[in-house]
Amino acid sequence: MKKKIAFATCVQLGLSCIEEIYRIDGSLDLLITLKDEKAKNKSGRIYLDEIATENNAPLLKIDNINDQEVLSALKEHQIDWLFIIGWSQIAQKDVLETPTYGCIGMHPTLLPIGRGRAAIPWAIIKGLKETGVTMFKLDEGVDTGNIIGQGVIKLDQNTTATQLYQKVDDMHITLIAKYWEDIVNNKITLTKQDELEATEWPGRKPEDGEVLNNMTMDEADKLIRAVTHPYPGAFYRDGDKTYRIWSAKTNKDDGSIKLIDGYLIPIDYEIEV
Template identity: 85%
Template sequence: MKKKIAFATCVQLGLSCIEEIYRIGGNLDLLITLKDEKAKNKSGRIYLDEIATEHNTPLLKINNINDQEVLEGLREYQIDWLFIIGWSQIAKKEVLETPTYGCIGMHPTLLPVGRGRAAIPWAIIKGLDETGVTMFKLDEGVDTGDIIGQAIISLDKNTTATELYKKVDDMHITLTAKFWDDIVNNNITLTKQNEEAATEWPGRKPEDGEILESMTMDEADKLVRASSHPYPGAFYNDGEKTIRIWSALKSVNESEIKLSDGYLIPIDYEIEG
C-alpha cells in the first residue's frame, strides 16, 4: 500500500527536499509550515504557498508543531511518515507517535557530533576538516534518534557559511533522493547513535558575531566566515558606528581593525549608525 507522507518546514533546506521529492516522481499528502507572520527574520526563511498550489497539496500553517491542529491534520490525512526539516521547535511524543511509522529529521552534522543548534557556523568556528548531514528518525531527544543515513562534507580554511549552507542544502537533496524509495516502502535500516562520541553545540545569537580586539586574526577570520550570509554577519563597533562584515582579509600591517596579533581588513561590509 502506498505510504502517505507529510512534510513540515519553513526554511530553504526543507523546500529543497520537497522540490527533490517532486522532481523524482514522489508525492506529498500534506505540507506544514509556520504562519506567514512568524519567524520572518529566521535564516533561510521560505514560504510553501507556491509549491503547494503547483502540486495541489494541502498546506497547513501553524504556530507550533505540537499544536492540536497538527495532530488532527496528521490523522485526517492518515500520514505514515512526517518529515520535520529545519524546524527549531522540538516535536513532543504525541506528534512523533501520530504518524504510523514516525517522524524523520535531518541535521547538518555527522551525528552524534554537534547535536543542537547553529551547526553550520560552529563547524567553521571550530575549524573542522569535515562535517556533513545526517538523516535520522526523530525521538524525544534533541538530535538523538536512530540514523538512517549520512553524507560527508569537506571544509577548508576558506570555507564560508554561504558556501557551507549551499553544500548542506545539496546534501539534504542527495539524502532525500537516496532514501526516498526505502522510506515509502518502509525498508529503512536504523543505526543507534554512539552516545560516547556525542557532543552538543549551543545556539548562537546575532550579538555573538561581535569581533573583539582581544581576538586573534584566526579567530576573527573564522567568525567572519561563519557569520556570513544567510546569517546576520560579523560586526565591529567603532565608536557610534557598527561595521558589519561579510568578508575580510587578514594582515600583519596596520589597517582597519586591530586584533591581538594583527589586523582585519573588511572587504565586503556595511556601516551602520
C-alpha cells in the first residue's frame, strides 16, 4: 500500500517539488503553509492556494509547524511521511514522530558539510568548487539526520546566488523524482552522516552584505555575487550615502570593481527583494 504524504513549504524550492510530484503522477494528502500575512518578505515566498485547488488537496495555513493544529491534521489524514522543505522553523519531537515513518527535509549543501543557514551565499563566499542538495530524514538536530540521497552542483568563479538558487531548485526537483517511488513504497535506504566531516554555517543578515574598504577585490566580488537576487543585495557606504550593488565585475588590470550596469542603486530607493 502506498503511503500517505504531506508537504509543508512556503518558498519556491518546496513548490517546485510539489509541482514535480504531480508531474510524475504522485499525489499529496495534505499541504501545509504559512498564513498569508506571515513572512511576506521571505526570499522566494510563495502561496499554495492555486496548486491545492488544482489537485483537490487539503490546505492548512499555520503560524508554526509545531502548533497543535498541525499534529491534529497529520493524525486526521493518517500521514505516513511529512516533507518539510524551505521552512525556517525547526520541527520539534512531536511533529517528527506524528507521521508514521517521520519527516523528510532537503538542505542545499552536501551534508554533513554546511549545516545551518544561508547555504547558498556561504558556498559562494567560501569559494567552493562544488556544493549540492541533500535529501534526509529529519531528526531533532539541525541538518543532522540520516541521508536518503544527494546531488552535486558545480560552481565557478562567476557563479551568482541567482544562478545557484536556480541550480538548487533544479536539484530539488531531480531528487524528488529520483526517490519518490522509494519513499511512497517505503523502500528508502538511510545513511548516517559522518560527524567527523561536519561543519556548521551561521545565519546571515542583510547588514552582512556591506562591502568594506579593507576587503580585497576577490572578497568583494564573492560577497556581491553571494547576496544578489533573491537575497537583499550587497551595499557600500560612501560618506552619508549608501548604495545597493546587485552585480559587478572585477578588473584585474587595476584592481577595481566595475559595475556591470554602470551605476549603483541608492539604498533609499525601492529595493527588489
